[in-house]
Amino acid sequence: MNSTNFRVFGIGGLIAYRGLFNWIRPRIYIPTMLGAPLFQIIFFTYLGKYAETGQSADFFIVGNAVQVCSMSAVYGMTMAIANERQFGTLGPLLASPASRIAIFLGRGVPVLANGLVVSAFGFIVGAALLGFRPGLSSLPALALITVVTAASCTCFGMVLGSIGLRGKDFFFVANLAYYLLLLFCGINVPLSTMPEWMRVVGDCLPLTHGVAAARHVAAGESLQSVAGLAGTEAVIGIAYAATGYLMFRLLETASRRAGAMDTF
């Protein structure tokens, strides 16, 4: 990547984030990005306790604390691409000679950082309110797996965002995706209790392997022992990023051809 592309990736991504999310203030961010995850974690931990599944509270705390990063990844990434169209800035952006891959990937970095903040908050909530006590030695590995999983989710969000480049009801798709991640990725339900076809779908989604790895690490296992799961999560993320970029280019071309870039 040359220096111009690097600037488009880093500085461009940051400026785009500040522009597209200029409405974010603490009074919006705190209830939405911190308050909602806080109660999501409490809700599922108590639900698991009531259901007497035999899983410890940590199963639900770790699952949900990692999963809440997808709130930023799915909705944030969808907005980071699709809102250009809504704000009427998509045309000028795509008329620029800037590298598409730098534009595309640059938007993911602030979204990823935000997802990590939300997940970190989720773990803190788990520790403060629900008795989550991972060993100190497992924290670096847990952090690394959370980064990989949040990145993978952000790449998944890139695919959804690309749909928003042309699709009409992109929030409908993003909402649907968010809830399906909650259901299919073993966040609250052990994968072993789900039907085979759901496990197959879950295996193709982000989060599934990352959450499993995070649970093992939080239970005291080493990073090496979950390298396969973490690696699979990373590969899934890369596959989604490639798919998202391909869709971005295809839909950009289709929008130009149809003269439908800023239309709804």
Place this chain on the structure above:
Amino acid sequence: MTLTAYLRIVGLGLVFRLREFAVSRWFIQMATVQPIVFASIAFYLFHAGGRPGTLLYAALGAGMMGIWSSTLFGSGGALQWNRMQGTLELLVAAPPPFLVVLLPLTLATSITGAYAIVATLVWGRIFFGVPLHFVHPLAFALAVPIAVVALGLMGLLMATSFVLYRNANALANFLEYPVWVVTGLLFPVALLPGWVAPISWLLAPKWGIDAIRNAALGGAVWRPLGLCVLTGAAYLVLAAIFSGIFERRARAEATRSLT
């Protein structure tokens, strides 16, 4: 304006809003897909645990969760949408009281949300074999609409206060899970710390789900149903008081139309 005129506004407004929401993908998703996802999670958890007999309990709770979400996001979102489209001032400036204009909207959000109960029961029956045997079917048929109206009135109370806030959507995003937790929609409030119970007593979804569950699974129906009516009526009175206060304040602070 006469009471008949107000009733006509509410009636026509309700039909208009129900037709509007019936073609909204967003509302349909909120009232069907989301409750089905939560119901499925609960079904799997209860199956995995020692509580397979509570599947109807979970289906009804997940259905009520859908009604709450629809009411919450509908009441918060509708004001925000009107605010963005520049029609909120017109609604406030219309001759009938703002409360009468707002009531059909919030009732329509909870009625649309009632798809959720149908969705979770049908889904549960087909895919998880949930037994649809109701101990008191007539009481059940009465409890569901009463709970739905009470939630609509709760939405009215929220919407009147949302007039004051430019960021009503953020508040709505926050309030979804806490009410699910505090009102015991999928697990009993007794599991939570003792100080949570008195909060739940003020919330219509708690009495609504108690009445619906007791009608379906057996237990006292009329007391929770009466309390559901009572809390709904209290929301209506409070909404009437607050709508005047908040409307004046929104005018004074010029916060009504700002997006």
